[in-house]
Amino acid sequence: MDWTRHTTVLAAVVAAAGLGVTAWGTLVSARVAEDQLAQSRVQNEERERLQASRITYWQEPAGSTDTVIANRSLDPAAVSVVVTDLGVKPYIADFGMVPPCSRVVLPESLLWAAHPRKAKDSLSAKQVDAILIEDANGKQWYRSYDALRPVTQRDVPLVEKAAESYESVTVGSRDVKVEPLDECGSAG
Structure with missing residues (x-):
């Protein structure tokens, strides 16, 4: 047992x-x-976020302050520019489509012409605070100098204020310079 x-x-x-x-x-x-x-x-x-990560901007002095938007992706993207000037609420200048593999130089005068109040004070300091990107898939992105994130009301109060204050305005493209980029697409 x-x-x-x-x-x-x-x-x-x-x-x-x-x-x-x-x-x-x-x-x-x-x-x-x-x-x-x-x-x-x-x-x-x-x-x-691949396409949006390949779209950047900066301001460079060239007499006046021009804004450069570089699209290093293989697809075009709709871009709007969020502009502020001292003493005025932010406004959005709707640039339109930025071609693929291109560097676009947007003169300061066009951003000023897009000003909702058409102010003529040449001493006012205009600054591009961010760009809004709509990628090839229709997703909207907010790119500032230090961040890239999807557009949400919680994340971008500046854009909310600008959208509430003024309607987007179309910037004329007559004085815009578009140049091809050597580095583009899957590299980088």
């Missing part, structure tokens, strides 16, 4: 060990699946 009891205890220990190994294997599998899902999420986010 003792033998049967030892066999039963041994069978119970083996069964418990089997359950423990199965539970451990299930836990490891769940962690691997969770890691793969997180990696997939990161890759999707990178893919989603």
Whole structure:
């Protein structure tokens, strides 16, 4: 009878060990699946912001302050410029489509001509605070000097104020310089 009891205890220990190994294997599998899902999420986010990440802007002095918008992507993108000047609420100058693989120089005079009040004070300081990008997939992005993020009301109060204050205005393209870029597309 003792033998049967030892066999039963041994069978119970083996069964418990089997359950423990199965539970451990299930836990490891769940962690691997969770890691793969997180990696997939990161890759999707990178893919989603790829075009917007290739569109940048800066201001450079050239007599007056011109704004340069560089689209290093293979797709055109709609771009609006958020402008402020001292003492005036921000306004949005709707530039339109920026061609793929191009550098666009937008003269300060055009941004000033887009001013909702058509102010003529040449001493006012105009600054491009951000650009709004609508990518080839229709997603809207907010790019400032230090950030690129999807447009949301919570993240961009400046844009909300500008949109409430003035309607977007179209900047004429007669004085805009468009130049091809050498570095474009999948490189970089």
